[in-house]
Amino acid sequence: MAIQVKVLERPIRQTSYVRAMLKGMAITFKHLTNPHKVTWQYPEQKWDLSPRWRGTHRMLTDENGKAKCVACGLCPQICPANCIKLVPGEDEEGNRYPLVYEIDEFRCIFCGYCQEVCPEEAIHVGRHYENSEYSRAGFVYDLERLMAQTHPVCEMWDPADPRGE
């Protein structure tokens, strides 16, 4: 079968290089003089995050200031990136609590499954994006650090209210 090539008989305004060039230059000049610029002046001007934004984690605490986590082990289980390390233990009152709870934010893919699976509404992904550290180790957030975070947390998608109204 022959290859089909479409060859168009095009009008001069489409084939003229000089015309196209001048037209292009007129457009760029128009933009050059346009005072409206689209750049966000980042540190001064900040993005309004969606309520469903998923950023670095935060561990919520109960009224006694202890982590709500009961070390049930669901978040390390559901985590697709395998970034949560959890060692369960027992506190002095005999309650189950996380002896070690670490999230490697570098490995994390911010899917939010941990928040979704958490039966105690303890671990949350946060509406937060400004993370920087001087070392890789700094991105392994331990329980203390997760509890100390203060940024707002993500509101997960609610199937009953799909548009978040």
Next chain:
Amino acid sequence: MNTYAALMLFQHAYDPQAPVHGAPWLWFSIIKILVVFTVLMVTIAYLTLAERKISAWIQDRHGPNRVGPRGLAQPLADGLKNIMKEETYPSAAYSPLFILAPVMSFIPALITFAVIPFAAPLPTPWGLVDMSIADLPVGFLYILAIASLGVYGIVLAGWSSNNKYALLGGLRSSAQMVSYEVSMGLAVVAVLLLSGNVSLSSIVASQVATGWYFFPLLIGFFLFLVAAFAETNRLPFDLPEAESELIAGYHTEYSSMKFSMFFIAEYSNMTTASARLTTLFFGGWAVPFWTTVDTAPWHWWKTVITLVCFMIKTGFFLFLYMWIRWTLPRFRYDQLMSVGWKVMLPIALCYLVVMAGAILALDAAGVAPSARFGDFVPTYWAILGVLNIVLAVLVFVVLDRGRLVSPASARVGPSELAELRAMATRGPAPAQGD
């Protein structure tokens, strides 16, 4: 009294309206070299900022605005960064040439500026100082000669890096330079025909006398402009660099100051090319519609005004460079070659013949170059201009139908094209479905 007597003696010894000579000439030359070099380097530094700013504005952005007020210290930061960066030497590179190459592209780019007259002569107590570093009698040939030297740096950089992309960049650069140098030279011959002299200061002087050459030599100006873009490897002719195809072309393997030197060379080539365009076609430092400033007797304020005028004109061309860079996409290699050899060269040759004939005809008709029609319009100038406009219409309207810069289909011969068209009108093959 003694001082006054000395001053009088001084004045007798040196006439401010006569060219400076002797030891002061040497001192003035050195001062001019230092000043021009410094100004040029600062200009280049700020051209990088201008480039980024203009590109940003064209793309509806702000551009660099963090270093210093409104980003004005950005070139400083860039320069500092480039000095602090690590120098890399590819192990497989041929290091003598690898190190020499940036120098070889850097120096020709700078020394071209030596012959450009950038202002009206400055009268001093020691005599009249030419506002060009060296007003060579063959200034124009010097420019052509030096401009083609710059390509050696690029070719050697590409070859000595021992990197396939760099080598391709270097090859393209040499091919491009060869292709466009011819048309450039031919386009400028018309200027020489008109001015009758190859010294740049005389070319400026004759433009002051008879009107700027861009109008009577419109096609030549256009050819020269295109060739100048090609010679400086600026878009749409930046094939040697072609970051989307060749990573960074000939300077792929370069870092730190060696890379910086290529960068400086590019911008200084741009500056020089703009200055050349100004000098050859836009009257150099001449101020339009103000003949008093452009002619003797000279005075320091005339020098200042003409210098500003020269800077404005050069600046305009620099802006044009950037404007075009951020507007036009890069040519394909085959388009580059076909524009160079199949469009530019024939047009330049024909143009030369036509212009030579026209000038001959005008001379035979006894029209003096300085004659004016009415009181203002130079006759010679106007007649050639009208002729050029006619030619321009011919070139840009008649010729520019997919032939100046051809689409891929133009590579197909006319018979094959007819066949393809016939196939297209026959409609799709039955098996193809829709």
Next chain:
Amino acid sequence: MADAQQVSLTIEGRQVNVPAGTSILEAAKTVGVLIPHYCYHPGLSIVGNCRMCQVEVEKMPKLAPACQTAVAEGQVVHVYADRALTARKAVLEFLLINHPLDCPICDKSGECELQDYTYREGRAVGRLQDPKRFNPAEDFGGDVQYVTNRCILCTRCVRFMDEVAQDTVLNVSERGDRAVIGKFEGKDLTHPWAANIIDLCPVGALLSKDFLNKSRAWELDRTASVCPNCTQGCNTILETRDNMVVRMRPRSNLDVNHYYLCDEGRLDYRWMNRTDRLEAPLVRRGDRLAATAWDDALRAAALHLNGKRAFVLASPMLSNESLWVLSRIMKHGGGAGGFRVRREPEAPLPGVPDLARRAERAANVRAAELFGFVKSDMPLAGMQEGDVLIVADHEVAAADAPALAKASAVIVIGTTMPELVSNAMVALPSTNVAEEDGTFTNLRGRVQQYRQARAAPGMSRPVWWSGGDLLVFLGERAGYYIASEAFAALAAQQPEFAGMSYDSLGFRGQVLAGQPVAAGGAAR
């Protein structure tokens, strides 16, 4: 049983042939249909009180409890009939009326039958609005913690203590929705097999105090193993998390331990995680032992052994393969060997024939004796002046010290360095039962294999490997690199093991050739 009458029936469209008298539930298991159940356990009497195993049987007017209904010729059983599903869903809903939804903090979560069946057949959302019953948790003694709220009163634990342990401690106290499992006055779960009720409990009501909050069920890696703690050779599952053994549970083998494992055995696993291990082969250089490569250490050991009589002090905890290789080293120079075994009182499980926590607390006494090692309280008595003593993972007691001095050289092969041995010339690191593949021979002559559950530390190798290499250095044909290879060589040379291989052993084991069939379950 073989001549019992066969009955054929259809379960979920599949043809089943089972002996008469089998329950529908067991018959369904044979074709891969698991009928949900709580109170039924194959090792216990049938009570049919959970009502979870109800299935529809054609021509029966009501749903039949599968655990209690014997199969009949031509029966057609529908496990997933709508009626049966509805009934089971209702049962689950009733169970969940008082069962707390504390799965996140429940150790059973992940291996809980209530969880599994609710997920499979239960309601997604509970309908009950009223508060749940609450009772405090109770310590049942032994290793057992009773979390009253989670109990679904299947009474498996009560029946186990009554019928199998035959030590009536547990009962169902109170009535109606107040009913809980209680202990009889003055009694406690002190029976040496009592912790089996933890495994029997289908929910998280009876928990191991030892395992409490240690790990989630789904994080464990499970490996088939054999309990090394006495000569009974109960089949076990070693459960590891992050390369650490965290739990040992019984694995059913009707020929040995049925479904059970004694308390002492199940809790005696911590030594498998010891960290103070020999990790590299050591060779004496002056007054200290220096780490070296395997070949160097083996060459040094071979030099010491060359032309000398070897006396091998071999631990009865070693595998058949290892002991056999050691016996070859022993016989190489015409040497001898011995071992000592710790003895404790025997603790039988009355409900199962021939199952007890045996007096001799080591896995492989039988094989050690078979391969010529002499059982003795003073095993070094047979050592002669100038022998090379090989201490193979055997503890050295203070009483052995005088005999140590008689040795011309001491070579240690073991997981750790014995404290009392100060003059070892060579030390070869070895693996323990959790870190190697191997076989044990139990006191009834049953050869059973176990699998590697955790990574061996450092450069340590099983004794059959390092010992085989040592034999090569001594000029014998040996050198085994996988356990089955060593076992094949053993089977080829020892007539008692003739015809055995890892494949034929499977996970039930085989009895040594010429072995009288024991009175117990070995008949199968």
